[in-house]
Amino acid sequence: MSPGGPLVPRRSYREASARRRILGVLDPGSFEERLGPAERVTSPHLAALDQPVAFDDGVVVGAGTLEGRPVLAASQEGAFLGGGVGEVHGAKLAGLLAAALRDRPAAVLLLLDTGGVRLQEANAGLVAVSEVMRGVLAARAAGVPVLALVGGGWGCFGGMGIVARCCDAIAMSEEGRLGLSGPDVIEETRGVEELDASDRGLVWRTYGGKHRWLIGEADLLVEDDLDAFRAAATALLGTRRPIDLAALSSEHALLAARLAEHGGAADAAAIWGGLGVAAPAALPLLEVDEFLRAVAGARRGTR
């Protein structure tokens, strides 16, 4: 009888909770949480909306090691209010980035799983996201690499989608999505003719890891597996994307070229074809290693 499939299930990163992800990515036993659930620093804004709070306000932050090197890390819980950034949640992220300026770890890891600003505390969330953005840029300017991992159920959207691209590098699974306006929001505001959010093939072609990696928005494409993300974080440890005129100028040239070459594309598959991929329609089904072989040489990117 054919054994046929993955009998031993992988440890899915997407399915894991924020807490399990951060423990799985860092060295076993190394993680020291800051302002953990027992401190009960919860959102003061949810009770009035009759929304339950979470003891960690949906984000786990702290220090640990990765292959023995000291890192700071944060992990957002996408299942709690869509990983939305509120006042406390955002301040934990901002505080972690501030710590990076002082502690100078080998890297700050951001395990992002978020729809962006938490609308239940919208204004505070928006300000917090901008503070996180400044924090990321300040850490990088100070020479501390900031790495984003995107593979959670909510993906990474809204202002946090911009934050991810303010980092030195992004590791992403195909299942993880990255963008600014998510499919539901676009369908809601522009109508189903613009984007049919129920067409999940379209959604993942547009926002998913393979497309983001191919056009140079993500740096590493990994399987949806905790160990794969740990390996990716380790591999990216040394990655720096300096904030200097030369680096930003080449990034600028990449983005300008992308707009010029693919600005008229109506679908990701057309972009992949334009990049020289032989059979773009077949890409979504390929496993990561097969995919990387199939698209060898097609990726655009400064790194």
Next chain:
Amino acid sequence: MERIEIELPSGRPAASGGGPVVVGVVASGNLEVLVERGGAPDRCRFEVSTSVHGFGQVWRAVLEDFAARRAVAGLAFSVNDAGATPAVVTLRLEQAAEEFLGEAG
């Protein structure tokens, strides 16, 4: 939000347990349980905050059964609930106790 606070007699656990532990997530139909040391040595304490109103009796019954079944005296359980069913609540409480006390509990 509705709050339920209750202290119940329970057996003494074999292990003493470590630092605070949290299991579960606050998502629709789910809950998080935080376990810490706390309360009298022969009783356990529960603090529940739930978005579903009017099920105080069900909570009491679930917690009483749990405290009677599991030796969890000297522990404090804090719960943030987003509409979990009693089945899920029971499972999370078991998971939380096990994680706090280790297999021996």
Next chain:
Amino acid sequence: MSTDRAHAWDTARRDRAARLERARAVAPERWVDPERATALLEAILRPGDRVCVEGDNQKQADFLSRALARVDPARVHDLHLVASVLALPEHVELFERGIARRLDFSFSGPQGLRLAQLVAARRIEIGAIHTYLELYARYFVDLAPRVALVAALEADAEGNLYTGPNTEETPTVIEATAFKDGIVVAQVDRRVERVPRVDVPAGWVDFLTVAPRPAAIEPLFTRDPAMIGEIQVLMAMMVVKGIYAEYGVRSLNHGIGFDSAAIELILPTYGEALGLRGKICEHWAVNPHPTLIPAIERGFVRSVHAFGSELGMEAYVAARPDVFFTGRDGSLRSNRALAQTAGLYACDLFVGSTLQLDLAGNSSTATASRITGFGGAPNMGSDARGRRHATPAWLRAGREAPPGPGGIPRGRKLVVQLLETFREHMEPAFVERLDAWDLAEKLGWELPPVMIYGDDVTHVVTEEGIANLLLCRTDEERADAIRGVAGYTPVGLARSRRAVENLRDRGIVRRPADLGIDPRDATRDLLAARSVKDLVRWSGGLYDPPARFRRW
């Protein structure tokens, strides 16, 4: 005794000829321009006609339904609609516009709310809500259609139909119509030179039209493994160990819930670890559920006969002819009437979910505001009193049941109701009184719409345990056993602890611990596939899920 020589014995045939004659002005050929479909229907229909609109729970003759909904109510009205599934808004429109007035059907799913409103407003007279087999049976007794509107995949110039993987009930409907001098109109997706196989011969079909869009087909049986929770895994473990293994269930039917999907997905992990491959779950009367792929690939499943197909499973099914019934063209052959019969007579066990269960074990999916009707559950979830062939599972269930008169040995179908004690939003699944009573009272029905009758149910499984109703000897015992697994619902809280413990001693109520199951082992890690993509991987890339189930 004298015979009336003047009596005409072919009125229906002559009526049919007259209708066809009238249709000639609109449709000189059997192939009809789709734009003239409504005109054709106006020509062949008469007020008060009994019309069957093919609506399976997957495939829908949707183009012809729309054409029918556009007829002039002054010409065509007061139709008697017979249809197994009333799923499209156009179906309801027929009643809103007065085109149809009476309805006999089985299942209404998405239209349940509007249907209830129309019945309350006296715009619909409902004859009965049937089980599938019962309705098909009546097509051949007292509900033969005058006109049937059906859907097929392809037809050749002559009119031979190819119904493809979703044959479902097309042959049954046509049989009942064509051989009782009715008129059959078929919509097809494509007209071809040569059909890959003839599912319905041209001589049984009167008119054909190429629908502007392919017939609507719903992927109703696709359950995303990502949505299966730990509690469902726990219940699946109890079913596999406490029922399938215990009775040695080899032939069965599954409902379409996430709970039964969980059972399918733990067969290659938990089931295999228990050494059950080759011992349980070999023969299925079931649609090609994508969640069955891992169990098929691991060699649990030897045969599957299907009611209909499932979108995206075509290539996989075609590549596994040892397992599935397939035509010479390679594609699935499904047949709802025969699969229902198989499920009723040839299966040892049925597992399904329900919304409500009362203390007698009666189950219902009706609520006070919704007429949903029944799917395949009532036929398969009932003991086949006419069954004569013995299997170990059937015999053992029969031995556990109260003895029949005279002590004649007899088996029993295992009918398992699988339900969490609370549904979403803390709605208790166990009730003292079914909402079906309220609905029946509100609409003046004689029968509350019960999906599975309590005396057919043999086991009730919840997260709290298994209640074996076969072993109960009195109504009180049954009620106590059901309370014993009803958890913290009002019904469960009203239990007598002592009575339940007594039942536990007798094995009537069994907790996970009694079965050697630790609830903390019930994790999603036991699922052989945890995402639709995993299912595609298991299928070797043959399963091609619809876009809405993709995450890639």
Next chain:
Amino acid sequence: MTIPELLDGLFPAGHAVAREGDVLAGTGRASAGEVAVVGIAGGAEVGVEAALALAGELLRVVREAPGRPVLALVDTAGQRMSLRDELLGLNGYLGHLAATVELARQSGHKVVALVTGQAVSAGALALGFVADEVHALEGARLAVMALPAMARVTKIPLERLERLSAGSPVLAPGLESFVRLGAIASIWRPPLAPHLEAALARPAAPDARAALGAERGGRTLALEVSRRVASGAGALPAAPGARRVGESGPRRGGGDGR
């Protein structure tokens, strides 16, 4: 206030700012010298083209006019929501824009942002809200999302949101809320030039918005939480090998992006 009126008010000594589409670029003359002006005008939606143009202008300033202070004018209804922008990676273009602001800062350019009209959500983030100082004209309209849309996404009834947002800087759209949260340092009323001169004269400082929000009572926790995390306080040793942590499938929740 029209753009020329605005520029006249900010730079009475003269200015040369061109508008191409919705993107502003040019210079204005302040007492200390030339000021680079970049901006988004007309309440436009920011798409990939505008984001790229703004970033290009900032790169040009850094390259060609070392140390020249930058005034970023913000009037945007938010990001452009379209399949095309998402396909191209609008978040990446805006991330690049934010990085160029940081480059300017690191290269010694003081960056002052002024919200002149609307500032909605992500459109305002990457240019305005990463500046050294953010100010707003009187009457500027700041928001994450209009309340009716917010009600739809969060599934909280609109009446309830309206009632709750009345007194809550965290929820209520509007300039006053963002001032109290510390996001807007000050409101500029004519004459505008003195405000600009003062802002340009202040040395750049680390992000002080959380402190400002605490001082003004709009954000009661952000500063304290951030400080506690930064100082490493409240450490909780993680349970070793935590397993069977409960999870749930993906569900719809709140978020500005999804």
